Amino acid sequence: MDPSPSPLLQAENVSFRWAPRLAPTVELDRFTIAAQERVFLYGPSGSGKSTLLGIFGGVLVPQQGHVRILGTDLGSLGASRRDAFRVDHIGFIFQQFNLIPYLSVVENVLLPCRFSRRRRERAMQAGGNLEAQALRLLAQLDLGRALHARSVTQLSVGQQQRVAAARALIGRPELIIADEPTSSLDAGRQEGFLELLLAECASSGAALLFVSHDRRLAAHFTRQVAMDEVSRAAPALGEAA
Amino acid sequence: MNLLRLALRSAWNRRVTLALIVCAIALSVTMLLGVERARIAAREGFSQAVSGTDLVVGARTSPIQLVLYAVFHLGEATNNMLWKSEQQIAGDPAVAWAIPISLGDSHRGFPTVGTTPAFFEHFKYSLGAPLAFSAGRPFSGLFDTVLGADVASHLGYRLGDAITLTHGSGGIGSVEHADKPFTVVGILARTGTPVDRSVFVSLEAIEAIHLGWQGGAPPPGGFSIPEQFVRKFDLTPKTITAMLVGLRNRAAVFHVQRAINEFAGEPLMAVLPGVALDQLWQVVGVVEKSLLAVSALVVVVGIAGMAAAVLASLNERRRELSILRSVGAGPRHIVALLGIEALLVTGSGAALGVALLVALSALTGPWLESNYGLPINALGWSVDESLLLAAVVAAGFAAGVLPAYRACRLALADGLTPRL
Numbered sequence: 001m002d003p004s005p006s007p008l009l010q011a012e013n014v015s016f017r018w019a020p021r022l023a024p025t026v027e028l029d030r031f032t033i034a035a036q037e038r039v040f041l042y043g044p045s046g047s048g049k050s051t052l053l054g055i056f057g058g059v060l061v062p063q064q065g066h067v068r069i070l071g072t073d074l075g076s077l078g079a080s081r082r083d084a085f086r087v088d089h090i091g092f093i094f095q096q097f098n099l100i101p102y103l104s105v106v107e108n109v110l111l112p113c114r115f116s117r118r119r120r121e122r123a124m125q126a127g128g129n130l131e132a133q134a135l136r137l138l139a140q141l142d143l144g145r146a147l148h149a150r151s152v153t154q155l156s157v158g159q160q161q162r163v164a165a166a167r168a169l170i171g172r173p174e175l176i177i178a179d180e181p182t183s184s185l186d187a188g189r190q191e192g193f194l195e196l197l198l199a200e201c202a203s204s205g206a207a208l209l210f211v212s213h214d215r216r217l218a219a220h221f222t223r224q225v226a227m228d229e230v231s232r233a234a235p236a237l238g239e240a241a
Numbered sequence: 242m243n244l245l246r247l248a249l250r251s252a253w254n255r256r257v258t259l260a261l262i263v264c265a266i267a268l269s270v271t272m273l274l275g276v277e278r279a280r281i282a283a284r285e286g287f288s289q290a291v292s293g294t295d296l297v298v299g300a301r302t303s304p305i306q307l308v309l310y311a312v313f314h315l316g317e318a319t320n321n322m323l324w325k326s327e328q329q330i331a332g333d334p335a336v337a338w339a340i341p342i343s344l345g346d347s348h349r350g351f352p353t354v355g356t357t358p359a360f361f362e363h364f365k366y367s368l369g370a371p372l373a374f375s376a377g378r379p380f381s382g383l384f385d386t387v388l389g390a391d392v393a394s395h396l397g398y399r400l401g402d403a404i405t406l407t408h409g410s411g412g413i414g415s416v417e418h419a420d421k422p423f424t425v426v427g428i429l430a431r432t433g434t435p436v437d438r439s440v441f442v443s444l445e446a447i448e449a450i451h452l453g454w455q456g457g458a459p460p461p462g463g464f465s466i467p468e469q470f471v472r473k474f475d476l477t478p479k480t481i482t483a484m485l486v487g488l489r490n491r492a493a494v495f496h497v498q499r500a501i502n503e504f505a506g507e508p509l510m511a512v513l514p515g516v517a518l519d520q521l522w523q524v525v526g527v528v529e530k531s532l533l534a535v536s537a538l539v540v541v542v543g544i545a546g547m548a549a550a551v552l553a554s555l556n557e558r559r560r561e562l563s564i565l566r567s568v569g570a571g572p573r574h575i576v577a578l579l580g581i582e583a584l585l586v587t588g589s590g591a592a593l594g595v596a597l598l599v600a601l602s603a604l605t606g607p608w609l610e611s612n613y614g615l616p617i618n619a620l621g622w623s624v625d626e627s628l629l630l631a632a633v634v635a636a637g638f639a640a641g642v643l644p645a646y647r648a649c650r651l652a653l654a655d656g657l658t659p660r661l
Contacts, residue, residue, distance in 0.1 A: 059566060080571045087569025094567070097560050102254035114243045115569030167568070 006071050007032040008174055008207050009056060014065030016055055025051045026062070027233040031225075035174065038198065038208045040218045043227025047234035049211050052227075053177050056209070057090055058082040070174060087116040091168025091206070093178040093197075098164035099152040106148055109134040109166045112173075119171025126172065137166040140203075141196050158189045165197050172204045179211050194220055244574060248581035251561065255554060259582075262547045263590045269543030270594025270633055271601070274626055276536035278602065280529045281623070282609070287525070288518045290434040291485070293365035294340075295494050296511040298322070298330060298501055299483035305524070307510065308517040311342055311483035313435045314352040318344065321480035326506050330486065333500075335493050338363040340485040343447050343478065346406045346418070351392045353406050353440045355447035355481075361387070363487055366434045376400050377427030380443055383472065387427035391437040398425050406440070406450060408459075416459055418450040421468055433610060445476035486511070540633055547586065548640035551579070555648050562648060572649040579648060583641020587634045595630070 011031040017024045026048045033039055043049055054060035055067060058074040067074045069089055077085055091112065099108045110130055113120040120130065127133025138148070141162040147155060152163065161181055168176050178197070182190040194210075194217055201208045210221065218224045227234040252259055291297075291312045299307045300320035309315045324341075331339035340363055343355030354360075361372050361379045377400045380387050388398055398404065403422040407415045423442060431437055449471045453459075466474075488494060494513065501511035562575055570578075 057567070080573060083566070083569055083571035083574075086567075092567040094564075098564065100251075100561055100564055102250045111565075111568040114247075115574075 006068075008035045008037070008070060009033040009209075010066075010068045011056070012066050014055060014062045014067060016051060016060060016062040018051075024233045026055060026231045028052075028065075028231045031230050033175070033207050033209060036202075036205055036207050037223060038201070038221045039210065040221035040224045041209060041211045041227060041230070042213060042215050042218065042224065043234055044213055047227040048231055049227055050179060052231065053092075053179050053209075053211060056177060057092065058086045084116065087112050087173075088118040089174050091170075091173045091176045093161065093164045093168045093176065093181040095180040096157060096160070096184040098167075099155075099160055101151070101153050103152070104148065105138065105143070105150070105152055105155070105163055106131060106134045108152055108163055109138065109170055111167060113171055116171065119173065121171075123171040134166065134170060137169055137200070138163070140200060141166050157184050158193060161185065161193055162196065165193075165200065169200050169204055169206065172206065174206060176201055176206045176208045177211075178208065180213070181210075182212065182217065183214065190214075190217065244577050245581060248578045248585070251558075251578065252582050252585060258550060258554065259586055262550050262586055263593060265543045265546050266587055266590025266633075266637060267593035267597060269540045270591050270630070271597045272539045273536040273629060273633065274594065274598050275601065276532050277626065277629060278598070280532055283529065284522060286433055287522055288515065289367040290518070291365075291514050292367060292369050293363070293487060294485045294514055295488045295491055296486040296498055296501070297483060297514050297517070298486055298509060298511045301508045301510045304510070304512040304517040305521050307483060307512055308514060308521060310344055311485065312514060312518075314342075314344060314354055314439050315435075318482045321482055322484070322509060323480055323507055324478045326504065326509060327481055327484050329506065330484065330501060330504075333497070335488055335490065335497050336486055337489045338487045340364060341444060341478075341481045342483045342485065343444055343480075344482045346408055346447070346450070348392070348404055348406050348440045349396060351389070351438050351440050353442060353447075355442055355444045355478075357444060360441065364436070364485070366432050366436065370432070372432065372436065373430040374427050375430040377425070380426055380441065380446075382424075382426070383443065383446055383449060383476075384421060384423045384468070385426040385443070386423040386446075387429060387441040388425055389429050389437040389439045389441075390431040392440055393425075393428045398428070400425055400428065404440075406442075421450045421471070444478045444481065448476040448478050449474075540636070543590075544587075544633070544636050544640045547583075547637060548644065551583065551641050551644045552647070555644055558648070575648050576642060576645040579645035580638065580642045583638050584634070586641065587637025590637070591630055591634050 009032060011028060013030075014026060014028050015024045016026045041049065041052075051060060055062050056069075058067070058069075058077070061075065069085070072085065074082055074085070100111070103111070110123075113123055113130055123130055123133040127136050135145070135148075139145075143159060143162050143166070147159060152160065155163065161184075164181070165178075168178070176197075181197070182193055185193060198208070198220055208221075210217075215224075297307055297311045299311060299318065300322045302319055306316065310318050327339065327341050330336060338359055340360045341356055344352060346353040346355075358379045358381070361374075364372055366372075374387075375390065377387070386404065392398070402425045404425065405422050406418045408418060409415045423446070429436060452466050452471060452474055486497070488497060498511040498513070501509050562570075565574065565578075
């Protein structure tokens with residue numbers, strides 16, 4: 001058994017296939033993330049990264065194995081409890097098109113607080129009220145007030161990603177899952193975004209699981225894991241090229 | 242509440258598409274309810290062809306046939322009733338008034354009705370409206386005639402014009418009563434009933450133009466009695482086709498009906514016009530049912546259009562639904578979002594449709610009523626209409642929510658990153 005106090009995320013013997021006849025997309029023996037850890041997960045596209053994140057987020061249910069987050073087995077929760085659990089404890093950032101076009105910047109940031117009382121309460125504790133906390137996070141992510149009035153579709157991709165980061169961070173979830181959030185940014189902006197994200201994760205005490213195919217960013221993380229080390233179903237890195 | 246706001250914002254974001262769907266639903270609803278109203282109006286207009294008449298009396302035949310010729314002036318009576326029977330029934334203390342009807346001639350396809358001035362006084366239609374003259378007065382002279390509104394307008398007759406009647410219903414080989422022209426002395430206001438399509442003359446005139454005729458054929462050898470001598474003959478009719486009877490006390494109607502059915506002088510029959518009209522309507526009812534079927538189809542097409550549009554929009558909403566799922570929305574939230582939208586769209590479509598219908602019927606109602614005898618009520622609202630409307634909204638809701646299941650399946654299969 002793991003000697004450290006129970007990890008933030010613990011996955012064991014997980015096997016997931018999209019359809020009964022297909023080969024498993026993800027097949028892992030053991031994977032853990034400790035609290036406040038920064039994990040860099042890399043692997044080529046098609047290696048099952050997004051599927052794995054779906055499993056960790058409780059959106060996809062593996063046919064075998066267990067995923068525990070904060071000691072709770074996701075598989076033991078009903079579908080709607082799992083949805084609630086996800087928003088309570090995990091913030092997501094995707095590759096692009098993270099934002100809902102018909103909501104304002106602040107409304108996008110506050111979305112998790114609509115669905116999670118825990119996130120709402122934690123955001124209020126931190127900022128006094130929800131809006132103030134959203135504005136504070138946006139400011140820390142270098143998004144000035146002038147941008148808030150704009151429609152989110154008018155923001156640049158980099159700005160959109162920072163709004164998405166603020167949304168993932170609001171209400172201090174224990175885990176941030178970022179699925180290639182920098183891949184649509186140019187190289188100069190990737191570093192800047194990553195630094196802001198890491199700083200905010202550190203200040204809110206969240207662990208970060210950062211998925212990318214680009215190993216140049218790996219230096220910022222406490223641990224690097226290749227997808228083919230995690231999942232037996234993933235093609236070995238050498239073969240994929 | 243949050244979800245409602247979210248649904249509204251999302252709908253507003255796709256307002257152009259949704260507005261088109263709302264319009265399609267509104268038009269289908271207008272059509273469905275419009276046809277339904279026209280159907281009810283047609284039925285009412287039909288049953289209001291005669292009102293205030295308690296009994297229709299004639300020689301024994303089928304009730305439908307009796308009403309067909311006595312009220313609609315259509316077809317020919319197989320048997321007539323005796324004038325003295327009419328006199329006897331009209332003299333009954335229970336009878337308030339009696340209108341004799343004598344058919345058999347026509348003018349350019351419009352039936353001629355031989356009657357008495359009592360017709361203009363006592364005949365009622367719709368909900369008890371009396372006949373009114375748009376010009377002139379009832380007939381008084383022997384060769385005076387009063388025209389229904391359609392006859393006058395179709396044939397362009399005005400007061401003082403001379404017309405001749407045709408023996409029979411005016412097919413090939415019919416004989417004209419050309420020797421005895423009539424003068425138009427009155428034109429009736431439009432009623433939307435068979436009265437509009439009839440030519441009215443006195444019973445004596447019917448006798449007069451048939452003087453010397455035998456067995457439905459003109460006197461042999463071109464013999465005809467000149468107009469000026471006609472008045473010297475006894476022009477009291479021997480027979481009439483039917484009579485309309487109004488009672489002093491409507492409660493006595495079954496009593497009087499039985500008395501007439503057992504009439505001693507000759508075999509007669511009395512029918513309640515409402516009952517016979519209902520029977521007749523059932524014959525015509527096939528048309529009404531097919532009308533309703535057509536408009537139901539229109540609604541189905543409208544709602545199918547909505548379902549198609551919702552399904553098509555799901556693809557463009559996949560990203561939105563994935564984001565919502567990543568921030569904690571579950572399938573039930575997604576179903577609720579789509580359901581709220583479907584309800585919103587069908588609800589506003591239905592409301593718009595009703596508004597359109599009310600506006601249309603208020604605008605065209607008076608015209609429809611006077612020209613086609615369709616009594617359309619702009620603001621009247623019936624339980625049936627509410628049910629139809631509820632059915633439309635329910636069907637629209639179902640059509641909007643069924644794709645929600647697909648949306649959930651997509652959202653589940655997509656995980657957090659839609660495969661586009």
